[in-house]
Amino acid sequence: MQVYRNRIQGVLLLLPTLVVSLAFFYWPAWKTIRLSRVRTIGGVQKIPNGWDHFTALATSGAFQYSVLASFVFAFVVVAGSMLIGLYLSYLIYRVSAGQTIYLVAAIFTYALSFAVTANIMDVLFNPNVGLFKEALMIATQAFGIQFTFDHTTNPLWAWIFATGATMWKMIGYNVIFMMAALSGIPESINETARLDGVGTVRLVTRVYIPMISPTLAFLAIVNTVNAFFLPFPVIQEISGGPSNTLNILIYDIWMTYNNSVIGLASAKSLVLFTIIGLLTAGQLYLSDRFAHYGGT
Amino acid sequence: MASEQGQTTQRASQMIDTTAIKQRLRQQPGLHLTLIGSLVVLALPVIMTVLMSTQPSTQISSSTLAGIGSEGLSNYQEVLFEANFATYLVNSLIMALAIAVGKVGIALLAALALVYYDLPFKRLILLFILFTLALPVPVRIVPMYEIMVSLDWENSMLGLVVPYFASATSVLLLRQHFRSISDSMVESAKLDGVGPLKFLVYVLIPMSRSMIAGLFTIAFIWGWNQYLWPLIIINDQSKQVLQVGLAQLNPTAGEALWGLIMAGAVITLLIPMVLMLALREPLLDTVSMQTK
Numbered sequence: 001m002q003v004y005r006n007r008i009q010g011v012l013l014l015l016p017t018l019v020v021s022l023a024f025f026y027w028p029a030w031k032t033i034r035l036s037r038v039r040t041i042g043g044v045q046k047i048p049n050g051w052d053h054f055t056a057l058a059t060s061g062a063f064q065y066s067v068l069a070s071f072v073f074a075f076v077v078v079a080g081s082m083l084i085g086l087y088l089s090y091l092i093y094r095v096s097a098g099q100t101i102y103l104v105a106a107i108f109t110y111a112l113s114f115a116v117t118a119n120i121m122d123v124l125f126n127p128n129v130g131l132f133k134e135a136l137m138i139a140t141q142a143f144g145i146q147f148t149f150d151h152t153t154n155p156l157w158a159w160i161f162a163t164g165a166t167m168w169k170m171i172g173y174n175v176i177f178m179m180a181a182l183s184g185i186p187e188s189i190n191e192t193a194r195l196d197g198v199g200t201v202r203l204v205t206r207v208y209i210p211m212i213s214p215t216l217a218f219l220a221i222v223n224t225v226n227a228f229f230l231p232f233p234v235i236q237e238i239s240g241g242p243s244n245t246l247n248i249l250i251y252d253i254w255m256t257y258n259n260s261v262i263g264l265a266s267a268k269s270l271v272l273f274t275i276i277g278l279l280t281a282g283q284l285y286l287s288d289r290f291a292h293y294g295g296t
Numbered sequence: 297m298a299s300e301q302g303q304t305t306q307r308a309s310q311m312i313d314t315t316a317i318k319q320r321l322r323q324q325p326g327l328h329l330t331l332i333g334s335l336v337v338l339a340l341p342v343i344m345t346v347l348m349s350t351q352p353s354t355q356i357s358s359s360t361l362a363g364i365g366s367e368g369l370s371n372y373q374e375v376l377f378e379a380n381f382a383t384y385l386v387n388s389l390i391m392a393l394a395i396a397v398g399k400v401g402i403a404l405l406a407a408l409a410l411v412y413y414d415l416p417f418k419r420l421i422l423l424f425i426l427f428t429l430a431l432p433v434p435v436r437i438v439p440m441y442e443i444m445v446s447l448d449w450e451n452s453m454l455g456l457v458v459p460y461f462a463s464a465t466s467v468l469l470l471r472q473h474f475r476s477i478s479d480s481m482v483e484s485a486k487l488d489g490v491g492p493l494k495f496l497v498y499v500l501i502p503m504s505r506s507m508i509a510g511l512f513t514i515a516f517i518w519g520w521n522q523y524l525w526p527l528i529i530i531n532d533q534s535k536q537v538l539q540v541g542l543a544q545l546n547p548t549a550g551e552a553l554w555g556l557i558m559a560g561a562v563i564t565l566l567i568p569m570v571l572m573l574a575l576r577e578p579l580l581d582t583v584s585m586q587t588k
Contacts, residue, residue, distance in 0.1 A: 002412060002414045003413075003486045003495070004412055005413075007414070007415060009492060010415045011409070013406065013408055013492070014405070014406050014410070016402040016406070016461065017402050017403065017405070017406040017461075017462055017463075017467060018421075018425075020402070020459070020461045020462040021424065021425060023443075024436075024458070024459035025428040025431045025462060026428075027443070028439040028440050029436055031438075031439035031442075035439065087334075088331075088334060088335075088338075091331050092331065094327060095324060095328065095331060096323065096324065097324075098328075103580075104573065105335045107572075108339070108569060108572070109338075110517070110572065111517055111565070111568040111569045111571070111572040112342075112521075113520070113523065113539055114521070115521070115523040115540075115564070116521075116539070116561050116565045119542055119557060119560075120341055120344075120558065120561050121341065123348070123554055123558060124341055124345075126554075129554065131344060132341075132344075168341070176580055177584055179584075180583075180584030180587075181584075181587070218586070229433075232434070232523070232524055233523050233539075237543075250434050253434055253437065254437075254524075257438060269434065270435075272434060272435055273435040276430050276432065277430040280429050280430035284423075284426060287586075
């Protein structure tokens with residue numbers, strides 16, 4: 001309901017948000033586009049470079065690997081954290097006593113940072129003294145399996161380590177949304193299912209998952225966007241993995257930026273932006289569509 | 297007498313409650329066991345972190361880890377006062393508070409304008425604000441440092457917090473919430489000729505308390521957990537924040553002081569964790585509003 005007609009006042013109220021968005025989001029984004037088309041000499045002098053960075057990136061095997069690795073990394077952590085999140089949420093949803101305590105215990109990773117996650121996981125799985133690494137070695141050796149649990153030398157283990165740590169951190173966020181969606185399911189549906197004798201697996205796959213699918217779609221996109229840049233501290237902790245096997249885009253950009261290769265770093269930033277921008281547009285479109293159905 | 301009676305009935309009702317809870321617990325023993333088991337596994341890294349933070353720093357090896365050590369106090373003392381964590385803690389606190397207050401405050405003004413003012417191109421303005429979501433720090437990393445230098449904001453609290461003030465999520469959620477406030481409420485304010493800021497302070501904010509608490513918590517945790525941005529613009533140790541300080545505690549070569557690192561991790565994770573527990577309900581309500 002519109003109450004105030006003074007447009008200048010309205011614009012003034014919007015001004016702080018607009019100025020910050022313009023100065024620290026759109027302006028640097030625009031400058032990134034411009035910088036992606038220059039080459040720097042000695043880190044200072046800028047020379048026009050046309051589209052050369054982009055053509056170089058398009059044909060660079062290392063960069064193609066980096067983009068591919070980013071997608072694989074995102075897919076693994078999003079699928080993993082959503083599945084575990086769904087499993088925990090379902091259990092908490094079904095339990096009738098102590099629900100709040102269980103919920104809090106399931107979402108605490110939301111408050112943790114990726115930097116803390118990277119740090120504690122690195123210590124716990126440390127190749128020399130890590131307690132979890134010891135436990136894994138004892139467990140696997142009992143089955144006669146020889147595996148090197150060293151994320152500094154074994155690329156496969158580095159991948160499992162980095163995706164696992166990221167997944168762990170992302171579970172809390174997923175449970176918050178999934179629990180909210182599950183609590184929205186009318187009790188009459190559970191009643192009907194119970195009377196019809198529907199089994200657990202059918203109940204979850206045929207009733208619950210379809211009913212919370214808008215939330216799952218939202219989470220799939222937001223998690224994917226996040227997976228492209230938030231796990232940076234985890235990757236940095238293991239220095240991009242053995243022989244750069246975990247050199248995902250965000251880490252690649254950071255390394256290029258750190259080496260003061262400004263033009264190339266900007267071009268790589270734009271590739272990341274294109275991916276995140278498309279996903280965000282998809283998310284806005286989705287939330288817009290669902291808002292017309294059941295939204296408040 | 298009366299109060300004693302009251303206490304007795306209260307106790308009686310508590311007894312009924314606990315027996316009811318016990319009964320319900322007994323109904324799903326398998327489910328409770330599965331849940332407790334799963335959640336202990338989930339919490340294990342944090343439990344181990346807390347335990348390790350009490351261990352003597354140089355002696356730690358896998359065999360001595362699983363227990364409370366003797367160096368709890370000295371590890372925390374050392375990390376706080378010798379490894380500079382006391383300073384980082386204060387800086388993190390100021391940064392997270394400023395980001396949370398700034399984000400929510402500015403978003404309140406923007407939502408007020410978007411809902412209660414007759415403005416042209418509203419949808420376009422909203423899209424303009426929303427699309428900042430697609431521009432996280434890594435996408436802007438190269439020019440952002442230059443902008444900070446030209447503003448003379450590198451190594452400063454202003455540089456740490458102001459770029460975070462725009463909050464698409466807060467604007468969107470507050471706008472949605474304001475729109476759900478009944479027209480009659482707004483109508484009476486209009487008839488009384490209440491100015492916009494008074495309307496915000498005396499009508500809108502009291503009616504949005506839970507959401508403001510939730511948005512504040514989200515923004516505080518988000519701000520507290522920032523890593524890449526402080527890493528880029530702060531290189532003066534007296535201005536540094538916990539997240540970066542913690543990463544610097546972890547040496548790439550040489551003997552690592554495991555107990556100290558874990559004590560540092562506990563200090564770094566404690567405040568957002570406590571805040572989340574304290575403001576759990578508004579936080580959960582607000583976070584889950586995002587899909588609606």
